[in-house]
Amino acid sequence: MFGLLVLGLFMGHPLAFVLGGTAVLTAVIAGKPMVLGIVINRIFGDVLDNFTLIAIPLFVLMARFLSDSGVTDRMFESLRLLLSRVRGGLALAVVFISILLAATTGIIGASITVMGVMALRPMLQYGYAPTLTTGVIAASGCLGILIPPSIMLILMASYSPLSVGELFAGSMIPGVLLGLSYALYVYVISVLRPDLAPAVEPDEKIGRGALLRMLAFEAMPPLVLIFGILGSLLAGIATATEASAIGAALALVIVIVRGRFEWATFYSALLETGRTSAMILFIVVGATAFTGVFNITGGLRATQEIIRGLDMEPWMLLTMMMFIVFLLGAFLDWTGIVLLSFPIFLPIVQEMEGVSLLWFVVLMAVVLQTSFLTPPFGYALFYLRAIAPRDVRTGQIVVGVLPFIVLIVVMCLLVALYPSLVTWLPAALYG
Amino acid sequence: QQSWTMTTTWPSSLELIETDKKFVELANKLTAGELSIEFFEGGALVPAGEVFGAVESGTIQAGGDWPGYWAGRDAAFSPLATTPSLFNAVDYVNWIQQWGGADLYNEIYGNYGMVYLPYGVTNNESGFRTNEPIVTLDDLQGKRLRLSGLEQGKLLERLGGNQVSMAGGEIYQALERGVIDGAEFSTPNVDWSAGFQQVTDYWATPGWHQSASIFGVMINKASWDALSPETQEKLQIAADATLLWSLAFTEKRATEAYAEFNEAVEINRYDDETLAQVQSMANEVIIETACENPNSAKVYLSMIEYLEDYAQWRDASAPYNLGRSPDGPDAQALRDCM
Amino acid sequence: MIIRAIDAVNETVGRVVSIIAVVFAAIIIYDVILRYVFEEPTRWAFDVTKQLFGFYFVMLGGYALRHRAHVQVDILTERLGPNALRVVEVLGYIIFFFPFTWVFVTRSWEFALRSWNQGETTYGAIQMPVYPLKMAMCVAAGLLLIQGVSEVLKILLGQRPEQE
Ligand code: NA
Numbered sequence: 037m038f039g040l041l042v043l044g045l046f047m048g049h050p051l052a053f054v055l056g057g058t059a060v061l062t063a064v065i066a067g068k069p070m071v072l073g074i075v076i077n078r079i080f081g082d083v084l085d086n087f088t089l090i091a092i093p094l095f096v097l098m099a100r101f102l103s104d105s106g107v108t109d110r111m112f113e114s115l116r117l118l119l120s121r122v123r124g125g126l127a128l129a130v131v132f133i134s135i136l137l138a139a140t141t142g143i144i145g146a147s148i149t150v151m152g153v154m155a156l157r158p159m160l161q162y163g164y165a166p167t168l169t170t171g172v173i174a175a176s177g178c179l180g181i182l183i184p185p186s187i188m189l190i191l192m193a194s195y196s197p198l199s200v201g202e203l204f205a206g207s208m209i210p211g212v213l214l215g216l217s218y219a220l221y222v223y224v225i226s227v228l229r230p231d232l233a234p235a236v237e238p239d240e241k242i243g244r245g246a247l248l249r250m251l252a253f254e255a256m257p258p259l260v261l262i263f264g265i266l267g268s269l270l271a272g273i274a275t276a277t278e279a280s281a282i283g284a285a286l287a288l289v290i291v292i293v294r295g296r297f298e299w300a301t302f303y304s305a306l307l308e309t310g311r312t313s314a315m316i317l318f319i320v321v322g323a324t325a326f327t328g329v330f331n332i333t334g335g336l337r338a339t340q341e342i343i344r345g346l347d348m349e350p351w352m353l354l355t356m357m358m359f360i361v362f363l364l365g366a367f368l369d370w371t372g373i374v375l376l377s378f379p380i381f382l383p384i385v386q387e388m389e390g391v392s393l394l395w396f397v398v399l400m401a402v403v404l405q406t407s408f409l410t411p412p413f414g415y416a417l418f419y420l421r422a423i424a425p426r427d428v429r430t431g432q433i434v435v436g437v438l439p440f441i442v443l444i445v446v447m448c449l450l451v452a453l454y455p456s457l458v459t460w461l462p463a464a465l466y467g
Numbered sequence: 468q469q470s471w472t473m474t475t476t477w478p479s480s481l482e483l484i485e486t487d488k489k490f491v492e493l494a495n496k497l498t499a500g501e502l503s504i505e506f507f508e509g510g511a512l513v514p515a516g517e518v519f520g521a522v523e524s525g526t527i528q529a530g531g532d533w534p535g536y537w538a539g540r541d542a543a544f545s546p547l548a549t550t551p552s553l554f555n556a557v558d559y560v561n562w563i564q565q566w567g568g569a570d571l572y573n574e575i576y577g578n579y580g581m582v583y584l585p586y587g588v589t590n591n592e593s594g595f596r597t598n599e600p601i602v603t604l605d606d607l608q609g610k611r612l613r614l615s616g617l618e619q620g621k622l623l624e625r626l627g628g629n630q631v632s633m634a635g636g637e638i639y640q641a642l643e644r645g646v647i648d649g650a651e652f653s654t655p656n657v658d659w660s661a662g663f664q665q666v667t668d669y670w671a672t673p674g675w676h677q678s679a680s681i682f683g684v685m686i687n688k689a690s691w692d693a694l695s696p697e698t699q700e701k702l703q704i705a706a707d708a709t710l711l712w713s714l715a716f717t718e719k720r721a722t723e724a725y726a727e728f729n730e731a732v733e734i735n736r737y738d739d740e741t742l743a744q745v746q747s748m749a750n751e752v753i754i755e756t757a758c759e760n761p762n763s764a765k766v767y768l769s770m771i772e773y774l775e776d777y778a779q780w781r782d783a784s785a786p787y788n789l790g791r792s793p794d795g796p797d798a799q800a801l802r803d804c805m
Numbered sequence: 806m807i808i809r810a811i812d813a814v815n816e817t818v819g820r821v822v823s824i825i826a827v828v829f830a831a832i833i834i835y836d837v838i839l840r841y842v843f844e845e846p847t848r849w850a851f852d853v854t855k856q857l858f859g860f861y862f863v864m865l866g867g868y869a870l871r872h873r874a875h876v877q878v879d880i881l882t883e884r885l886g887p888n889a890l891r892v893v894e895v896l897g898y899i900i901f902f903f904p905f906t907w908v909f910v911t912r913s914w915e916f917a918l919r920s921w922n923q924g925e926t927t928y929g930a931i932q933m934p935v936y937p938l939k940m941a942m943c944v945a946a947g948l949l950l951i952q953g954v955s956e957v958l959k960i961l962l963g964q965r966p967e968q969e
């Protein structure tokens with residue numbers, strides 16, 4: 037089954053249909069075409085009839101409104117000037133804006149595209165090295181899936197006995213710490229290697245008044261939007277789904293107030309959102325078909341038996357599971373990995389004495405950060421490749437993300453060694 | 468030797484799955500060599516709402532359920548699953564085993580090519596968990612409450628509240644965010660495992676919306692017919708044994724969870740007058756619903772006739788009797804609209 | 806001719822259905838406003854937005870395929886010559902796409918038909934029919950299948966513009 041999957045991926049066929057096709061072929065080869073009924077049951081029940089997934093098109097729509105109308109360009113420019121006195125200021129701005137974006141959306145494609153479109157060209161223009169530039173954009177753009185709210189965490193909650201609230205709270209500290217570690221790395225490397233990250237030229241610096249004005253008019257509205265969504269979530273006014281709708285509406289208001297509204301842009305944002313949403317959700321369709329057939333044809337049982345049969349210490353077993361997630365991450369996206377591994381791993385972890393399920397799931401969420409960056413199939417790399425100019429080589433992008441992969445692994449070790457990084461906040465909030 | 472694939476509507480995280488597991492364990496033991504049932508937790512094969520269709524179409528052979536989930540296909544599934552303010556657990560057992568209830572299950576499920584073995588019964592559900600105390604019916608006015616069921620929703624609206632439909636997995640966050648004012652979900656032990664004590668401060672008992680509940684297994688008719696009469700009988704024995712086990716098991720677990728809730732939240736009880744008021748509105752809702760759905764009327768009538776029949780002896784044996792004889796809906800009113 | 810007809814169908818569906826995102830966003834916001842400003846939320850918003858969402862994304866599957874928006878991995882295939890590439894691409898459709906979409910169409914047809922025959926509704930104080938969405942899923946599967954036919958024809962005839 038996995039052989040077919042890898043074959044299909046390497047053939048360059050769309051992932052969604054490779055997953056779905058593998059499911060169908062496996063059922064037929066296993067001599068159980070009858071089980072194909074569950075493919076439809078699952079597609080309907082898990083994807084079409086699923087209220088929590090509504091947030092996906094709405095968050096994509098919000099990001100589209102903001103970036104297509106150029107509102108975010110100006111925000112970025114003013115922040116760049118604000119941070120001009122700091123070494124590596126632009127790269128730091130990318131990290132911090134990404135953390136803020138991360139706190140509003142939970143969609144990798146959206147964040148990376150937004151940041152890439154806004155920051156890539158200016159950074160290269162001002163002499164930042166292509167490796168550092170692409171690395172910081174790709175890595176920071178992935179934070180959205182770890183820092184709540186996040187589609188991945190919502191999906192993880194619906195496939196585990198954990199509540200969305202607990203998962204959001206549990207991944208908050210590791211997520212922010214990871215973001216801060218990116219910032220620290222960027223700052224240190226800028227000081228050590230000024231050639232990678234030059235400072236803003238003196239003649240570019242503008243007066244304090246002009247800067248403040250720019251900040252107030254260009255940078256504030258999107259930031260207010262971001263805090264507005266986050267605030268409405270935290271204040272208990274709206275669920276994640278509702279916050280995503282409010283976010284899209286506020287983004288539209290900002291665009292209109294800025295006088296950037298055009299029907300053509302508005303409509304093309306809708307079309308683009310439709311394609312992106314269909315793309316993401318059809319992967320969920322393929323993955324749910326795959327998982328169902330995998331389970332019913334005995335794959336679930338067999339894998340559980342194999343892992344249970346391994347006479348291992350719990351810590352070794354946990355390490356192995358995380359390593360499997362890391363390896364899968366090189367080939368699959370998070371949706372597939374969560375849907376494949378949860379039914380197999382979680383029952384095993386639940387049987388372990390003294391192991392917190394919340395800790396395990398959050399640790400896995402941190403490990404999954406690497407899946408966007410590890411070649412051959414790192415979606416962050418593909419999204420960035422799609423918007424980067426030709427003279428940035430794919431090799432540079434891959435080299436650029438390597439230090440960030442190391443940082444993620446370090447964060448995994450920290451979370452593994454200090455489970456309270458995960459469990460402290462949920463315990464404080466929910467007792 | 469037959470081999471069946473079976474799943475359930477419950478994920479492994481909900482204690483309700485214990486009843487399904489108990490049945491499978493017993494059935495596999497009793498029918499060793501004739502039938503082997505491979506059981507998958509809820510969600511592993513199909514989502515909860517699709518278990519019915521998967522068994523009906525024969526994709527899988529058996530599926531554990533709570534009949535109320537299928538009331539969108541036939542409203543009669545609702546009284547087969549639970550009643551507003553009417554049956555208790557013993558009433559369901561009596562009715563199913565001696566007053567003709569079992570036949571009605573097989574008649575309604577039979578319309579969809581399935582055989583049904585009830586194997587789980589739980590008594591009263593918890594009731595609403597809220598962030599403002601509910602003591603009287605006035606406290607329900609204008610509240611947005613998560614509640615499942617048609618009769619239940621109609622009853623709540625008569626009492627002044629608003630029914631919000633929401634999947635079980637979304638309740639926690641909706642309570643936490645204040646999107647709803649309160650929610651009912653299941654029995655105290657199941658509610659505790661869902662973590663509602665973390666996000667609500669008050670609990671209003673008793674759960675008049677769901678006075679008792681039945682769980683069981685849907686079996687594809689063709690798969691059932693392929694079994695020998697002996698094997699069928701063994702499955703029936705496993706179901707009956709599990710039914711009794713589930714009653715005592717859930718009551719024990721609910722008692723333990725009640726004690727835990729008593730530490731964590733404030734528990735209020737409606738007074739008798741309020742409950743009498745709820746009863747009379749529940750009666751109206753039952754008649755109204757039954758009159759719109761012939762199958763539903765048939766089931767309710769059988770239940771009411773049981774109550775009236777049994778009331779003679781039940782009341783005579785008071786105070787050593789099993790539960791109350793409810794002042795339920797009028798049987799004649801049901802007959803009139805059939 | 807066939808290619809043009811299929812592309813036109815999915816293009817039209819895509820251009821119309823994409824607008825639905827605004828509709829369900831508006832309903833959600835309307836419901837939030839009613840809840841906080843008027844303390845009287847709608848009884849139907851939850852079910853309606855959920856069904857609209859399902860309709861929205863599933864109908865766009867073929868449209869996304871037409872625009873080659875579905876994520877694929879071209880790390881190996883980008884090194885192939887044009888003819889080898891065409892063979893591999895068509896094989897991908899034959900091995901994966903068509904078996905899946907064929908099952909998707911035929912099984913969802915049975916699925917929708919059962920729901921229609923039973924007059925299936927949602928269950929609560931508001932009873933909303935469920936079968937329209939199940940039928941839409943079947944139609945969407947059909948749109949996806951014919952778009953696959955169009956894509957294969959384009960590959961075979963070498964008509965595909967090398968868009969991103
Ligand atoms: Na996020």
Ligand code: NA
Nearest residue numbers: 365366407413
């Ligand atoms: Na990867």
